[in-house]
Amino acid sequence: xTYGTTFPLWRAAAPDWDAYTRAxxxxxxxDGSLPRASFLTYLAQDYVFLIHFSRAWALATAKAGTxxxxxxxxxxxxxxxxxxxxxxVGICAEAGISEEALLATVEAPQNLAYTRYVLEAGYSGDFxxxxxxxxxxxxxxxxxxxxxxxxxxxxxxxxxxxxxxxSDYQALCHDAAALLDxxxxxxxxxxxxxxxxxxxxxxxxxxxxxxxxAFWTLAA
Amino acid sequence: xTYGTTFPLWRAAAPDWDAYTRAxxxxxxxDGSLPRASFLTYLAQDYVFLIHFSRAWALATAKAGTxxxxxxxxxxxxxxxxxxxxxxVGICAEAGISEEALLATVEAPQNLAYTRYVLEAGYSGDFxxxxxxxxxxxxxxxxxxxxxxxxxxxxxxxxxxxxxxxSDYQALCHDAAALLDxxxxxxxxxxxxxxxxxxxxxxxxxxxxxxxxAFWTLAA
Amino acid sequence: xTYGTTFPLWRAAAPDWDAYTRAxxxxxxxDGSLPRASFLTYLAQDYVFLIHFSRAWALATAKAGTxxxxxxxxxxxxxxxxxxxxxxVGICAEAGISEEALLATVEAPQNLAYTRYVLEAGYSGDFxxxxxxxxxxxxxxxxxxxxxxxxxxxxxxxxxxxxxxxSDYQALCHDAAALLDxxxxxxxxxxxxxxxxxxxxxxxxxxxxxxxxAFWTLAA
Amino acid sequence: xTYGTTFPLWRAAAPDWDAYTRAxxxxxxxDGSLPRASFLTYLAQDYVFLIHFSRAWALATAKAGTxxxxxxxxxxxxxxxxxxxxxxVGICAEAGISEEALLATVEAPQNLAYTRYVLEAGYSGDFxxxxxxxxxxxxxxxxxxxxxxxxxxxxxxxxxxxxxxxSDYQALCHDAAALLDxxxxxxxxxxxxxxxxxxxxxxxxxxxxxxxxAFWTLAA
Numbered sequence: 001x002t003y004g005t006t007f008p009l010w011r012a013a014a015p016d017w018d019a020y021t022r023a024x025x026x027x028x029x030x031d032g033s034l035p036r037a038s039f040l041t042y043l044a045q046d047y048v049f050l051i052h053f054s055r056a057w058a059l060a061t062a063k064a065g066t067x068x069x070x071x072x073x074x075x076x077x078x079x080x081x082x083x084x085x086x087x088x089v090g091i092c093a094e095a096g097i098s099e100e101a102l103l104a105t106v107e108a109p110q111n112l113a114y115t116r117y118v119l120e121a122g123y124s125g126d127f128x129x130x131x132x133x134x135x136x137x138x139x140x141x142x143x144x145x146x147x148x149x150x151x152x153x154x155x156x157x158x159x160x161x162x163x164x165x166x167s168d169y170q171a172l173c174h175d176a177a178a179l180l181d182x183x184x185x186x187x188x189x190x191x192x193x194x195x196x197x198x199x200x201x202x203x204x205x206x207x208x209x210x211x212x213x214a215f216w217t218l219a220a
Numbered sequence: 221x222t223y224g225t226t227f228p229l230w231r232a233a234a235p236d237w238d239a240y241t242r243a244x245x246x247x248x249x250x251d252g253s254l255p256r257a258s259f260l261t262y263l264a265q266d267y268v269f270l271i272h273f274s275r276a277w278a279l280a281t282a283k284a285g286t287x288x289x290x291x292x293x294x295x296x297x298x299x300x301x302x303x304x305x306x307x308x309v310g311i312c313a314e315a316g317i318s319e320e321a322l323l324a325t326v327e328a329p330q331n332l333a334y335t336r337y338v339l340e341a342g343y344s345g346d347f348x349x350x351x352x353x354x355x356x357x358x359x360x361x362x363x364x365x366x367x368x369x370x371x372x373x374x375x376x377x378x379x380x381x382x383x384x385x386x387s388d389y390q391a392l393c394h395d396a397a398a399l400l401d402x403x404x405x406x407x408x409x410x411x412x413x414x415x416x417x418x419x420x421x422x423x424x425x426x427x428x429x430x431x432x433x434a435f436w437t438l439a440a
Numbered sequence: 441x442t443y444g445t446t447f448p449l450w451r452a453a454a455p456d457w458d459a460y461t462r463a464x465x466x467x468x469x470x471d472g473s474l475p476r477a478s479f480l481t482y483l484a485q486d487y488v489f490l491i492h493f494s495r496a497w498a499l500a501t502a503k504a505g506t507x508x509x510x511x512x513x514x515x516x517x518x519x520x521x522x523x524x525x526x527x528x529v530g531i532c533a534e535a536g537i538s539e540e541a542l543l544a545t546v547e548a549p550q551n552l553a554y555t556r557y558v559l560e561a562g563y564s565g566d567f568x569x570x571x572x573x574x575x576x577x578x579x580x581x582x583x584x585x586x587x588x589x590x591x592x593x594x595x596x597x598x599x600x601x602x603x604x605x606x607s608d609y610q611a612l613c614h615d616a617a618a619l620l621d622x623x624x625x626x627x628x629x630x631x632x633x634x635x636x637x638x639x640x641x642x643x644x645x646x647x648x649x650x651x652x653x654a655f656w657t658l659a660a
Numbered sequence: 661x662t663y664g665t666t667f668p669l670w671r672a673a674a675p676d677w678d679a680y681t682r683a684x685x686x687x688x689x690x691d692g693s694l695p696r697a698s699f700l701t702y703l704a705q706d707y708v709f710l711i712h713f714s715r716a717w718a719l720a721t722a723k724a725g726t727x728x729x730x731x732x733x734x735x736x737x738x739x740x741x742x743x744x745x746x747x748x749v750g751i752c753a754e755a756g757i758s759e760e761a762l763l764a765t766v767e768a769p770q771n772l773a774y775t776r777y778v779l780e781a782g783y784s785g786d787f788x789x790x791x792x793x794x795x796x797x798x799x800x801x802x803x804x805x806x807x808x809x810x811x812x813x814x815x816x817x818x819x820x821x822x823x824x825x826x827s828d829y830q831a832l833c834h835d836a837a838a839l840l841d842x843x844x845x846x847x848x849x850x851x852x853x854x855x856x857x858x859x860x861x862x863x864x865x866x867x868x869x870x871x872x873x874a875f876w877t878l879a880a
Binding site for chain 4: 282283285343344345346349406407408409411414415416417420
């Protein structure tokens with residue numbers, strides 16, 4: 001199972017895809033061996049991440065080319081800022097991390113590297129550059145969640161795994177892939193994979209994947 | 221009646237404020253003398269305007285400094301793209317302008333000048349520059365609507381007048397003014413009006429006001 | 441005579457190209473009938489224009505994809521800020537307009553519309569969007585200058601005509617066209633004209649041309 | 661000895677300043693114990709860095725507020741792209757690294773983190789945010805160079821030390837500090853240090869310093 005038609009091609013060309021989606025951190029989430037402290041460190045960093053991720057989708061809304069693209073991106077911003085970030089605060093609260101503590105989190109270099117790479121790709125490039133840099137996060141988490149659901153996992157981190165492997169997030173991944181496929185077709189046409197721009201975008205995707213792989217190490 | 225504490229000061233320093241809010245077009249909306257064809261020209265241009273206006277609020281979401289600011293801006297984007305633009309399409313459909321016709325509208329220079337000024341102010345400046353350029357539109361329409369409701373008006377364009385003079389839009393204006401006041405306080409502190417940056421921002425507001433005044437002439 | 445291979449195709453698809461390059465203002469420059477006051481109004485606006493034009497080329501430097509593209513754009517910024525703007529100040533001084541007066545010029549809406557359109561195209565789009573929006577100015581002035589040199593002209597505004605029709609500016613136009621052609625080839629490949637992106641870029645060029653045509657009216 | 665009036669205050673508030681300017685890598689450059697291979701790794705990464713650094717100064721040119729600020733930033737871009745990058749290619753060639761090898765360098769995460777942080781600060785913020793993020797690099801290298809010249813050093817890496825400790829680079833540091841001081845005064849006025857914006861900018865400077873400290877570890 002995969003998402004859309006562009007993503008599988010870019011994934012195949014990203015040398016660090018497995019290092020990202022099969023990272024030791026992911027494996028330890030699956031078998032329950034991940035220390036609780038590591039998970040909490042990850043959660044706090046992920047909250048800061050979500051804020052910059054929301055900013056990146058907002059930038060995508062500003063740089064979109066059609067009202068349909070704008071609505072798709074804005075819906076993501078809305079979901080992130082109104083639902084996801086609040087859920088995150090709730091999960092962290094249960095784990096004993098207050099919202100104040102979350103907001104005071106010092107951004108790890110790996111966190112900063114990925115989010116600023118994405119935002120800068122969007123500002124310096126166009127809508128496609130931004131999508132290419134965003135997709136490893138959106139679709140990689142979907143792939144990880146779906147795989148762990150399929151392969152079975154320890155109950156310790158079941159909530160996290162089910163959040164990304166569950167049908168809501170999987171539907172969101174299909175929508176994101178459709179947004180990407182449509183955006184590529186609308187700009188580069190049916191021969192997209194043979195245009196130099198395609199290679200450039202696949203390179204953006206590969207660099208973002210490398211930075212996502214590094215992200216897990218912030219809580220190792 | 222006015223909105224917040226920053227806006228009245230900037231308004232007082234904008235030489236074209238009356239040329240904008242008391243333009244012949246506005247007066248003709250109030251007394252019902254505006255030709256229907258002019259109103260339809262305005263509506264079609266305003267649809268294109270709304271798209272760029274949504275993009276500007278999305279950019280504001282990306283450039284905001286706190287999660288509260290982000291949520292306020294994203295809520296505006298959401299309202300514009302999910303509600304306002306659809307309402308607009310409905311009003312235009314009733315008036316005999318199809319969505320295809322709307323999307324095919326050639327942007328008038330006055331339309332283009334204002335929206336690109338706002339977006340460029342946002343990209344080249346910071347969150348405050350963007351808000352300063354957005355406010356003449358948001359709050360000027362609120363002021364016009366409230367005044368015409370108060371002073372009475374011909375029924376011909378009552379729907380338009382009541383949309384901006386009504387309590388929903390008026391509440392939105394108070395929220396926007398609070399967003400502006402908070403954003404200024406958070407960055408420039410209590411002595412804001414005596415800082416050079418204030419004058420620069422008031423200049424942005426004045427230029428945007430001048431361009432809003434010119435906007436009405438596109439349907440004259 | 442023309443410049444490069446992309447420009448003639450985009451020019452042919454821009455409905456306002458003749459309205460721009462054969463505007464009454466241009467004709468009046470050629471036959472010497474342009475009132476001196478109109479020329480001075482134009483000169484002062486053009487000084488403000490040059491500043492935003494320099495900013496746009498600086499943005500292009502930031503958004504370029506290769507060090508060669510960066511150097512080409514940066515050389516233009518350097519020429520504009522170190523030479524062109526100073527020359528302009530000199531010409532205006534001779535004409536009795538001080539640098540203070542120049543800096544105090546209130547930007548005409550037509551000036552503002554074009555420069556902000558260019559800058560926003562660059563920020564919201566990518567390097568190609570920015571070049572597409574810049575080219576009508578760079579190459580249109582070259583075409584006007586070359587044509588007036590060829591067709592003969594009254595001595596009244598010979599200095600202006602020779603500046604743009606002369607070999608230095610003509611060489612600059614050939615360089616700019618080569619930058620554009622290379623940038624297109626590097627990103628869109630040999631089949632560029634059949635890719636949807638091409639049509640989008642030609643549309644940017646056409647809108648910028650329309651705004652350049654309107655620019656002349658600020659001093660009419 | 662120091663540079664300007666803003667920098668010493670921000671430096672004092674940046675917890676990682678010493679970790680950056682007195683990093684083991686710097687110490688090993690001074691006493692000559694740095695392995696040649698580490699220095700070459702650093703040089704290749706620094707070439708990629710210079711390209712993004714040039715882009716950041718170009719963005720600063722686009723976001724500047726006065727023609728004087730624009731000229732100061734553009735002069736830096738010009739020096740970086742016409743002189744510095746070519747010198748760098750020369751030094752690397754002597755060390756046996758071809759320009760092709762330089763251009764093929766895979767950007768280290770630490771390199772990417774700093775340059776994208778700077779560029780994103782500039783795009784999302786304003787001219788001051790961009791300067792605040794650039795200064796740790798410009799002035800930190802100046803401080804390191806001046807200190808090592810003063811304290812004495814092994815001849816092994818004398819060329820590097822003299823490049824940054826020499827009078828040309830030191831003059832450039834004084835100019836950059838004057839640009840910063842002027843830009844702050846022009847926007848925030850004489851009471852700048854008591855405005856919330858100042859704290860925000862000092863935070864940008866501190867984060868950039870943290871990322872500069874991490875930069876050295878890429879060649880450790």
